[in-house]
């Protein structure tokens with residue numbers, strides 16, 4: 001298809017239509033009869049609806065085929081709709097929520113998850129997924145931390161990149177591949193107070209060094225689209241922010257794909273106070289470089305007038321429309337408007353046993369063991385009780401799993417019984433008082449209690465922010481109650497955000513199980529029984545108190561840092577709480593124990609184009625084979641801008657057989673020693689750097705190196 005020629009044939013209305021994205025119901029309902037309510041408010045007529053370029057969300061192949069058929073019947077130029085949807089952590093085979101996926105420290109699993117998601121979603125005729133979410137966040141109050149990859153820019157970038165590669169592979173025209181739309185550009189995760197949709201006010205330095213890295217990685221990996229965020233940045237909503245959409249995206253990053261609003265976010269620049277009305281919103285959107293408008297109708301209702309009045313150059317419209325047509329061409333929609341959609345394939349491929357097995361493997365690596373005083377793995381010789389609000393839950397899919405079917409998931413009781421664990425008492429209750437006298441008598445016969453605690457699926461995700469990130473009091477009371485009763489408890493945490501767990505530290509074991517998807521309780525049973533050795537490590541700091549937020553490991557030092565043991569009052573600390581988190585970034589236990597010894601360097605000084613090797617001996621001290629994630633952090637002691645006390649710069653997740661000792665090597669080169677200035681340019685400065693290696697962001701041993709002065713100016717060559 002010659003899309004340039006096609007563009008020339010389109011009327012101005014038809015061009016603007018290509019920039020409109022609507023939900024499927026608009027096409028399904030009889031608009032002539034039903035022009036009321038929402039449709040009326042949006043100013044939509046049947047003509048406008050049937051000029052739209054794309055669709056948001058589709059349930060299955062049959063729905064896709066019927067919408068496309070109806071659309072093409074009414075279309076003059078036979079330009080097919082492109083179907084986009086939120087396939088966030090699986091289509092019907094649901095995988096761990098992204099936050100849990102990141103705790104695997106295994107980006108290859110992100111690729112696997114994206115592959116299965118793409119294969120399944122394609123059968124419904126979905127061509128674009130609104131994933132990955134690359135929003136870095138340091139605030140567990142923000143409900144959407146569940147959809148991201150934690151607080152670290154380096155890890156975030158690795159996971160977003162693999163997701164994009166998994167969705168698209170090298171060619172979005174191939175069946176089983178979908179285009180990736182990375183979101184929400186930019187810095188949506190920095191919402192003040194952790195309240196969703198709230199103001200964002202971050203410096204350009206923070207933007208470039210932390211918040212933008214994930215989107216950039218996705219774009220470098222070839223993501224075809226990028227979605228703007230709901231928030232303002234520098235006082236201008238991201239959706240109409242020219243600095244972001246043209247300056248950063250097009251000029252700095254050379255992005256040539258599509259930009260799309262978030263749901264209704266072009267219209268929302270009016271309540272933001274940046275436009276008088278939808279017409280001004282349309283004007284600011286097209287000038288800023290915004291292509292597709294999702295769900296609101298500023299473009300479709302006002303762009304024509306703005307062009308006719310010469311307020312907008314038609315070239316801007318043409319550029320945007322051409323990008324939409326190019327995407328359709330790349331997907332292959334002009335050759336086959338129903339691309340991918342197949343009712344037959346849907347019934348064989350979707351939620352297949354193979355896919356479920358992959359999901360289980362990802363879930364295995366996503367579980368984090370936070371505490372274990374010799375209570376895990378469970379023993380087949382002991383008797384256990386399973387109690388708590390999630391004791392019999394099948395709702396393990398988590399937010400954004402709208403095609404998933406919780407009812408098909410196993411309960412933990414089912415999966416543990418299969419493993420011959422004696423579960424003599426199982427009761428799904430929300431508070432201690434729900435246990436009857438008879439229950440308490442029965443409980444005398446058990447050796448330990450498994451407490452299934454946490455938050456429900458609707459308590460995290462979009463628009464689900466919280467000020468209190470403790471477990472509800474009635475849940476904490478279970479731990480206290482059983483401690484007083486002399487029974488050990490093992491807590492399983494089903495959740496979507498870091499919690500303040502300080503009130504349940506009396507539990508003898510704590511296993512973080514997030515929402516692990518379709519095979520959650522199967523995977524949890526494998527971990528509980530020791531069939532699989534846990535290997536996850538948390539990717540957000542778990543605070544001791546909500547008042548510590550934002551709390552993150554890669555903070556600056558301040559001029560008056562708190563030094564443990566030093567009693568000086570006038571330093572940066574709290575009167576009533578420590579500075580440190582309860583569980584630090586990168587922390588997670590295993591049934592094995594690893595020791596780190598003998599950190600050494602190939603040389604202590606390097607010039608710019610040299611590399612230094614850093615070695616450490618890591619030993620599995622136990623009879624149990626397991627994975628350990630060996631982490632490398634670097635500190636730049638002195639630079640023009642203050643640099644963090646440590647930054648993750650590398651890691652290796654390695655299998656250790658019982659008692660195995662390995663030499664782990666990291667190669668240090670200039671790219672690990674650089675930072676970005678407030679324009680996004682890479683900078684490197686000579687001097688002393690601290691290299692730290694260990695099993696979490698606090699259990700580290702370190703050595704210093706010197707980057708020699710004289711050659712630093714060569715960096716930009």
Ligand code: NOJ
Nearest residue numbers: 056086130183262263462
């Ligand atoms: C709003 C959400 O913020 C975004 O992540 C999602 O992709 C769109 N709605 C479309 O459903």
